Amino acid sequence: MPAPRPARGPGPGPGCRRPRLRPRLLAALLAAAALFSAAAAEKNKYYHMQQLCKNHFLQQLYRKIDGAVLQSQNERNLDCVITFQTHSILQRFMLRFDLLQLDCNDHLFIYDGAHAVGSYKSDLTCRNTESTVGAIYTRTNFVTLKYVTDGWGTDSNGFRLVITAFKDKKHACEDFRCTREFCIDTDLVCDDVNHCGDASDEAGSAVCPQSGPRTVLGLSPTMLVVAAVSALLLLAAAAAALAVCLCRRSRGRRGPLPSTPQPPPTTNTSFPYVRVERRRGERARRQAAAAAGAGKLASPCGPPARVQRGPGPPLLPGRVRSSGSDSDISSSQKDEWFV
Structure with missing residues (x-):
């Protein structure tokens, strides 16, 4: 007998599927959003030295930029190295300070290359200002900064450094050409940051007649x-x-779905009774046994137990009467009933 099927619990209605945000799909959406926003905002990046100098694996990466602005304000107990790289090997870097006011125990080393090794290009400290330093140009497409500070300072100590990737005038310019004849990325124009050094890319010039950033x-x-x-x-x-x-x-209003009733197991409990006419030889042997004193063979079931034959094939071989009744047969011809 098969086990009954458990009742089905409440489930969503027809046409109602439970939405699930898979973790991988959600992560892919967030990554796509980050890449999309980065693609629109990565041309001119803004960094703070306190964040760049944290001790994690991203500190060792080369940051590819077209333009960046680095801000520093009274960072203490720092000793970090940061490397920037241009997108093209034909480009170089120009570094220009809008503000430079370091403590006398703080040093900003500038290296013309991908590592803070060998001789540095500049060692900036309290004796340097933005006007005395001016613009610094690299010969490679890398620039490395090493910033070392002590545990003392004031809020006025720090700097604001503008880094711009540019092409020399000897190379073909497909972007914006500054008055100084070198070429910078078009997205660095009119962003309220003086990337050309002479403000030819900002408001007040012919390319940016409006005042202020877009x-x-x-x-x-x-x-x-x-x-x-x-x-x-x-x-x-x-x-x-x-x-x-x-x-x-909607599932709560409908309530739990009723369990599907299962039909009772089909077991063959009723057996049809079939009347079989025995052959004459078999009746003769029975009559001889009875005459010898063996006694009359009792019917195992008897006529009262006879029922109409139900559906199904016959269970015993023999000839089955298809019509007539018991009254039509003489007593000598009546035979016993078998299941």
């Missing part, structure tokens, strides 16, 4: 892209939560 709805392009991506992710999460809530509510 904004959309009061937001910079970078912040606008980040806000749009964040809004899309929040809308997707809200839609998934609403779908789950609606599915649960």
